[in-house]
Structures are given as structure tokens and as C-alpha cells.
Amino acid sequence: MSKIWLMLLFIVFLKAEDLPDFFKEQNTSGVFIIYDGKNFLSNDFKRANEAFSPASTFKIFNALIALNLGIVKDTKEIFYHYKGEKVFLKSWANDANLSSAMKRSQVTAFKELARKIGIKRMQENLNILNYGNKKISKIDSFWLDNSLKISAKEQAILL
Template identity: 35%
Template sequence: MKIFIFLLFLCNFIFADNDLSLEKIFKKNKVKGTIVIQSLSSNKSYVFNPKRANTRLLPASTFKIPNSLIVLDNKVIKDEKEIILWDRKKRFLDVWNKNQTLKTAFKYSCVWCYQYFASKLSLDIYNDYLIKLKYGNMKTGNNLTSFWLSGDIKISSYEQIEFLKKLYTEKLPFKSKHLKLVKKIMIEEKNNKYILHAKTGWATSPKNKHGWYVGYIETSKDTWFFSTNLLISDFKRLYLRKELTLEVFKYYNII
């Protein structure tokens, strides 16, 4: 019993130390938010700001991960190479103003592409999938083509991690080929040290602007899942989502 209490104390001490170490990284970058990273093999976790990590927020474009699986499952698009014709409407980013594929739409977070996909489905279909996936609060709201940007759907950083683990281990209710395809289009970096699978997101509601960076890093020793959520209101500071995340991984000598 004494050994158990000591180990519990030690775990809490390590957690607190990690929390303080991560706080320095956040302060250095002059940003508020949370980060959760978790090992697949040992379930070891590092967390900064657990209260915010447990707060459900709009997923914004991180919802493109489950959304890609849903549209593939419903044959809205057959694979990552099928052409999505641009409707010739000029939009926010130049990179959106051209024909796309699922791969490029995911990479460039092309809003109009995923709104087009959603228009081919229904709120009932999405709500059914959210329940099957146990995704966040499992509510879409009333707007079919923008519920992940400004609707009722909310998810916490801890829940993002759990969803990503199921994606990685292919324990989601989708065909294996679709799970593998989505994991493939999530690849942002690949080198001799690690493979980074990730998705950004930015919720721009006037009352609650925040940026996401979620995914996982595969190294030769382990796979680490991460969910970073930062309070960002300025487009010019969105780079911090990825930069801070990788800084934390380097701090713990994971990469």
C-alpha cells in the first residue's frame, strides 16, 4: 500500500513538473492554450493546462479527418485522386481557386470542397456517424455545410487524442482502405527521424477564436499522439500551432 501511494505521488510530481516545463514554452511564445501528447506504447502523457484540454471547442478544419472518412464511406468521392471541379468563385486563399482532389483539399483546408461534400449528404447522416464515432458532443446543429466551423459540434483535446488513436489502430467503423488513405493524406513531413501526420484548424468565431494542431508522430521507438489548441485571433500567428507542438516534442527528445 505504501509503495502504491509513493508511486502515485511520484506520478503526480512528474506530471506537475511537466506542466511547469510546458508553461515556460507557452510563455516564451506569448500564447495561451493547451497541449496533450500521449504515447501509444506506454500511455505516458504530457499535458499543459488540463482544464482547457478537457474543454469542448469547435473542431474547425480538424473535422476534415472524420469528414474525409465519411465522404469516402458514402462514395461522395472515390479516392484521393478524383478531380473536384472548381466552381470559378474567387475565395479567401489563392490555393483554393483551382480544381482540387481530396488530397489537396485536405492539405490546403479547402473549405468550399468540404462544403460541397457535405451538400451531397445530410445532417441525419452526419449525426449518425458522430454517434458511431463517439466524436465530441455528437451534435451538428442546423447548418449542413458549416456545422464544424460555426455549429453545435464541440470536441476536447483529450477526445481528439482518443479519436486519433482509433484512427491509427483502425478501430473506427470504416473500411481499412479508407482509413489507410486518410492516414496517408495526413502526412505533412517524412524524414529519417519521424513521420508527421497532422491537421490544422482555426475557429474564427468572434467570441472564441482558437487554433488547432492535431495528429500523431511515428518514430522508430514509438507513436505519439498530440492535440494542441491555442487562443489565436491573428492569422499571422497561426504558424505557432505547429511550431509550438514540435518544440514540445523536441523538448522531450521525442524527435
């Protein structure tokens, strides 16, 4: 963990043109962006402005919306009960609270959370947050199926 913080501190002091492209070094593509409330630093500003499906990063907002609406009262309240259905990862075959669901990136739990929020309240919150293109297809998959899209830069601003 201390290596990550040290790396982040090092990156903060770099100029944008000096930011190493960690993705190319790993023979993959991606974007890294830092926003301090005034300035942005990125390995690829063009890609940082492109909108993509938020996928797992949406779980942050899914959880915050549920907490704000009182659907779950805190991070320890069990809101998802595993019923024996087939799951992608063995770790998902468990009941979940927000803390455990985040750690496991437990899609099944966050789908349940979205259904509890409901499409009307979810849409209202996406509008309030001005979250990307604000498009919802199906309530329990819109952040995974490419209907909802947001750029890395927009996400950094929201966070």
C-alpha cells in the same frame, strides 16, 4: 521536418509537469496533448478537457466519413470543382481531391464534401464516432460555427 520529430521524441520522454508551455512562450494560449493509447501528456489538462469548435481538425473526420461511405473512392478523386466564386485564399480557387484539399485546408471543398455526405448520414457517423457533442446546425458549417464541440482530449482518443 526532422526537427519536429526530434521535438516529439523529446516530449514523449518528459513527465507532464516538465512539459514546456510553448504557447506561453509565444504569448498566446492553446493546448498540446499526446496520447499513447494509455497515458496522456499535456501542457494544460484543464484546457484539454474543455470543448471547442473543431474547426479545421474536423476535415480529417469529414474525409474519413466520405471515404467510408464511398462518396469519394480515394485521395486522388476530384470531388470539388471550383466555379469561380470568391474565396478566402487564392489556393482555394482550384478543383480539389482529398489530398490537395487537406494540404490547402480548403474549407470550400470540405463544405462541398459535407453537403454530399448529407445531414442524415453525417449525424449517423458523428453518433457512431461519439464525436464530441454530436451537434449539427447547418450541414456545411457546423464544425466551424460553434455548434459542434469537442475537447482536445476527446480528439486525441478518436485519432
